[in-house]
Amino acid sequence: MDRARPLKSNAIGMVKAEYGGLASTLCKGCGHNSIANQIIQVAFDLSLKPHEIIKLSGIGCSSKSPAYFLGLSHGFNALHGRMPSVGTGALMANHSLRAIGVSGDGDTGSIGMGQFKHLMRRNVRMVYIIEDNGVYGLTKGQFSVTADEGQDLKYAGHNDLPTIDLCMEAIIAGCGFVARSFAGDAKQVRTLLKAALSHRGTAVLDIISPCVAFNNHDSSSKSYGFGRANVQALQEIGYLAHEEEITLDDHEPGEMRVVELHDGSHIKLHKLEEDFDSSDRIVAMERLERAREREEFITGLIYYDSSRPSLAEVANLPDTPLAALPEERLRPSPEALEGLLQGYR
């Protein structure tokens, strides 16, 4: 949770409270609440116009949370595992909108695996947040695909199945912005959120977000305890909005990289791991795989590739969103009809 900024207003004259939503009905201490708070903070910091944002979600505790932030933005609480398709339609109908999607590990990795993979492949412009707690919170704690292999939980029992790494899934399906973070690391979450919002394609943030009701024992890789003890950032990341000038601080050249994002803003990556390079797909995959083997909790920007166009870009859309096109543009002339029918005489 952030230090409140009483009545301080941002570049477009909005105060932070205006980016808030309804009171949360989630459990006290749920990681999802802190993520919702970071979204509010980031929207305020970036002076986002609420009506240029849409909120999307599936079904789950995580998917409820869009009700608790950006109350002045339109949103669509879709079906379980089906946020990607609804988002794809909405964002093609109006490509001027930016989307913040919130899903859960069950919503994304279980019932939603197919739609998730195909969303990555299409590279629809949206920030896709997975509030990852290793369980189905809302249905009282069954294992999800991100649960630890071999884990035992009082209610869910024993998990014999391997853990699915949703970052890996995103990368091999074609996603160009893949990051992992921890709800307990508010600062990193905010920085990654800002960068993700500047990315023109799909940006996946797999945020470990502890379920205090069902999966918060220190032995669980999805618990606050484990996270605090083991979180291992790949980089120190800084976000630089357009206006801010880039200072290279006092790092060795090799250690520091500045990456320009689609909207002209930048991120500063200060490597904490010698030979990790988030711009190399194989390196990224290999690092995730090693982390899996060694049960490491790595966070940071895992893979970034700005080269692929987004779905809207390949669709050759007009500047005016499809949803806003006037009748003249949508309905051809009587002559056009006449002409076409000639061909069927």
Added chain:
Amino acid sequence: MDRARPLKSNAIGMVKAEYGGLASTLCKGCGHNSIANQIIQVAFDLSLKPHEIIKLSGIGCSSKSPAYFLGLSHGFNALHGRMPSVGTGALMANHSLRAIGVSGDGDTGSIGMGQFKHLMRRNVRMVYIIEDNGVYGLTKGQFSVTADEGQDLKYAGHNDLPTIDLCMEAIIAGCGFVARSFAGDAKQVRTLLKAALSHRGTAVLDIISPCVAFNNHDSSSKSYGFGRANVQALQEIGYLAHEEEITLDDHEPGEMRVVELHDGSHIKLHKLEEDFDSSDRIVAMERLERAREREEFITGLIYYDSSRPSLAEVANLPDTPLAALPEERLRPSPEALEGLLQGYR
């Protein structure tokens, strides 16, 4: 197509024709037909008992083909993209059965992506053949997820989306037997099929199987022309049934590996690529990724790991298949009922 073996009978006294099925209704020259023929040949060579095998498929030209082989085995032509769930149920109900599943790239990678991934994760014992032609044959040639990025087809148009590598998808989802082959390489297909049938978990064979009707132009990576010109085997593979004794031929020790399979049979792997090792997950993933970048058509056993138990093994099932349990084993006694109800008084 194989040299016919007129009336020669195998170890259990069956002739090859008895492993056949109905006449194919697929197009002449369709890769799926040649794969069906290899299945027949392999079943004959291994002297499989038809009633110990089940055939499974989804929907598509490929999924039709189980009607054209093993006519004496039970089979289930399920729904589009849903073979994995039906197979999981059937094989848990009767774990003594071995399954040959035939799917297509659309059936597996588009509508079936979710079920495919979860099947891999559960490691259900079945041979999962993807007859991969890059298009939806039965619906007249639309692009599937394995179509070449940037490809143009007369009917389907232009494909803007990246190619999904189903072998990579299988590996990261936990599959322990992942191979790629080419319908034009009958010998390799047969060898891999034999090995796959000996594997206790899910074995995925992604077999490039040209669609002569819609995607067989030499420029397509799924065409016979491209295949013949570019196929690049990672190993020379030999299959050794239990009885056969292992001869190490005259290869450098390093070049040759003999791997024991679950049922005691072996495969001989004669490396054709220096530093490729199919037992190393990272190496396998890296090799697939390089092949993607360089548009190489690699075939052979890409990843093999026999360590993970199959779903049936973790389920602690009795030797008698669940489907065959007698009533005594299925219905507890009146006393048991009485006893349990006591607890609700």
Added chain:
Amino acid sequence: MGVSEPRSLPARATAVSTVVNNFSLMVATVNGTGSQTANLTLLRAFFKMGIPVHGKNIFPSNIQGLPTWYHIRVSRDGYVARKVPEVLVAFNIATFHEDVTSMQSDSVCVYNGDLPVTVDRDDLTAYALPVKELIKDVTVGVKLRDYVANMVFVGALARLLEIPLEVIEESLSYQFGGRRKLIEPNLEVVDASYAWAAEHLDKRDPYRVEPMTETHGLVLMTGNEAGALGSVFGGVSFAAWYPITPSTGFIDALRAFLPRLRDGEDGSASYTVIQAEDELAALGMTLGAGWAGARAVTATSGPGVSLMSEFAGLGYFAEIPAVIWDIQRVGPSTGLPTRTAQGDVTFVYYLGHGDTKNVMLFPSSIEECFEFGHRAFDLAELLQTPVFVLSDLDLGMNNWMGTPFEYPSEPMQRGKVLSAEEVGDSFSRYLDVDGDGIPYRTLPGNSNPASAFFARGTGHNEQAVYSERAEDWSANMERLKRKFETARLQVPGPVLERPPGARLGVIAFGSTRYAIDEALDQFEEAVGFLRLRALPINDELRAFIEAHEQVVVIEMNRDAQLYGILQTELPDLGARLSSVAYLDGMPFTASFVIDRLTPYLDVEEV
């Protein structure tokens, strides 16, 4: 159910200065604070005293921190329908005002005196309890303190209603499975609160309880538990599911009962339960297992049923046995996950595109949940088709009294399955040998080569071979129609709850029976009541309708779904049927039924 049969003395006659064993209690708390234990302790206590009782949990769709209400109906007459409460336990500040205002005058309000509130109604008898005070000395860690706080109202009510303390202790012990370390601190609070109440509260309300013998020998259980138990005794060997409220409890119960009742001496499991990735896969696995010969079940609710549509059609058309429990909640769409309904009747009956028609069972009690739990497998295998059991949240998740379940009288009926020998040298999977529309099937693994066939959802001839021939299609579909006619006679018939009435009859199904039964007791005029237990219908239903001038179909949905189906199946009787259909997520009350039926009775007076 014995206890719900019409009573000689009508309930209303009992509203005297002291009201014994006849009131409804509503406990308003916050969920996730352990109040469930307190509520169930009270429920169990009344039950152990031999007093007919039932509890309904009205809970929110979240995990912790929102208002929840627990209704306990105490009824010497055996009525278990929801009833506007006479006694309120107000422990939730968030809803305090709303709760208090909702009470009728002359009712009772027991509340947490520490809350910054006052009961601003002098027509209520109010008792404030000093909760903090009463738990301050209890020997538990701070974490448990909130939980035991709920025991304050248990103790106070024990005193006010005259529940013997030893019964409370018994019930607590039941709730905590005899674990003293948990029982002690709770009991401590109960005692303290009881003592305090004895000293400081003077009883100013008429409600009290007295021991009875009505519930002796009965069990108290949820419908989900009973259905799961029935499945276990029905020989379930395969279950696949995807979590969804309110069906999750069905699978939880399976997973609890199976190891206890169905593991072999060798420790091997005669069953397997798989958590699927979604409902499509859950039914796909269930059908795969059914095809291979297992007794396979899945449980879900509305959204899951929608996702199962395509597989349901495959099951119908490829003729595969499977059992699907739909624990209905409020729809359309995600709707109200924690509220009850009978809203999937039409959808499930026709589930699957094309001419699909499904067999459905409607349990109304825990006894029927148990019975249908095992019979559903017999029916599915006899008819070779998916059988849908439509329960609901109210029946499935709440605790109901019931007579101990009858052990299945018949051995399992596995249907027309041919062994290798029986197959002989030719076999046609879809041939109607017996004229009942039910073909013979073989299982994978059958060593007779002639037994093999390729199951499919595509058009086929009698040998299961793909066929586009017009006559093959229509012949096969006509046979399936014959099979459905056969089903009419094999499914559980309707139960005549009350003999044909003077003029008016009522048809209903499932958990609404209790409110209806209580309501019909209140009318002078005899009203017939037929309770449907399955679809498709058979002639008993027709006869019942013909025996009345007018028949009202009562159901808990907006669109009069069963009414519509009956119109379709009995067009000639359409004019006699009327509909009372309503849904707001709350179980029916007798007074609701009375209000809605009265006009039909008055008609006559005119």
Added chain:
Amino acid sequence: MGVSEPRSLPARATAVSTVVNNFSLMVATVNGTGSQTANLTLLRAFFKMGIPVHGKNIFPSNIQGLPTWYHIRVSRDGYVARKVPEVLVAFNIATFHEDVTSMQSDSVCVYNGDLPVTVDRDDLTAYALPVKELIKDVTVGVKLRDYVANMVFVGALARLLEIPLEVIEESLSYQFGGRRKLIEPNLEVVDASYAWAAEHLDKRDPYRVEPMTETHGLVLMTGNEAGALGSVFGGVSFAAWYPITPSTGFIDALRAFLPRLRDGEDGSASYTVIQAEDELAALGMTLGAGWAGARAVTATSGPGVSLMSEFAGLGYFAEIPAVIWDIQRVGPSTGLPTRTAQGDVTFVYYLGHGDTKNVMLFPSSIEECFEFGHRAFDLAELLQTPVFVLSDLDLGMNNWMGTPFEYPSEPMQRGKVLSAEEVGDSFSRYLDVDGDGIPYRTLPGNSNPASAFFARGTGHNEQAVYSERAEDWSANMERLKRKFETARLQVPGPVLERPPGARLGVIAFGSTRYAIDEALDQFEEAVGFLRLRALPINDELRAFIEAHEQVVVIEMNRDAQLYGILQTELPDLGARLSSVAYLDGMPFTASFVIDRLTPYLDVEEV
């Protein structure tokens, strides 16, 4: 459609020694051999001659090598229903015997004389064509040789039926889009075959054609093309789909028409078409686009409809405009992908668990496919709900005559969408301001902060905020019911094809109208015919039924689906309704309808 109105002179009167412009032709070939071109050339030729004509392709569910039959109905009376053929073209050895045996006596058989077969019936007039001989000199590569072989029967029939060669050339040119390189070789074969026939065949059958003017000014097009074209003029801006026969052609046509008619000067596309990964995603995308303000459509068939169930319920409950074309094929399950049916009526009407009810349109002609193609968007946006257009394979994939489509008379109706200004300072998404059950909506991007709301499939109050309150649920669902009542008056009303009859009336919908129309011409007694064009029904339908003693509902499914729905909605009239429901995958013939209706007429004679 003008040409299908009742005729003065009944068809039967025309069976004289020479039969002009009145016969049915069946071409039996192997699919994937180019025979479609030959068939369509003949079809187009008759059409260009001004003779009412229609073609039906009876094709297998595979790509190449299986039997396929093409039916061409040539009818001076404008009848276009399927009819048992008088002329057979037997070019497929696999079905030769079956095809020949299927012919009535006195009919004609033109066959490939190279096949090792003989026509073993002397009651047929047989003409053998020396195919190899006739194509041996044609100047094409071997690969094309098989294809042009089909032109042999075109040439021979041109001669036998007296189709002018220039008309054949015109038609060929039409088929090949004027590409001479393709036209030439085919024409070559036609000429050769024509010449050969002139020399060697002496005409021994009565069937011939003569120019007419009936089709002048008409178009010949498939229903899928017409529906797609209607969508283009309806302003479709978003389409998502997953390939499935027979709906694929609808999207193919969209993808062909859109670039041609809807690209801007700047070359940008005023639309987007996405191939989804499955039907769940296809409808999900469509709803997402509809919510955001696009005119969004998807097209599918039975299996896809099943998979869309959950999203359909969301669309209904969250009140999102969307158009779904269901090009019906034979179900249940995967069924017969290449055969026609009207089997999804009940399932779609109630698609989605809980109390879901959907608006449906039933086009019966290419004119209506075009009209509903654009009207469906108006309705979806006016009513804020998914609108299902139920076409079928016969209407969708086959070529039908039609009058040139009327340009939409009204501007687009975008429904109750509020701009930033209109919202003012407060907005309730689900408030029934106008009492018609239709609330106001705002689109994402609306700059008025008050316009924002969170669309959801969960229970909500008028502000779209999650609510479990019983009164919120029932109030919202009652409003949705009012909205459905409003829909009754906004959907296209039924068409009175024939005024109320003496005693008997017929109700039908969609593509069965042609067989029914032809059949009713044959009865002396006047029979009324009302053609339903949408659900929900309105009072016009009731009036029609009340005007008859008996009304027969005719439909192409097994379970009498529309009949069942009418029973449910008009219980008081149930006794007057009877049902003729049949499905075997083949379009109805007039004689089938006559057979099934006759008993209802005879009744009177008794």
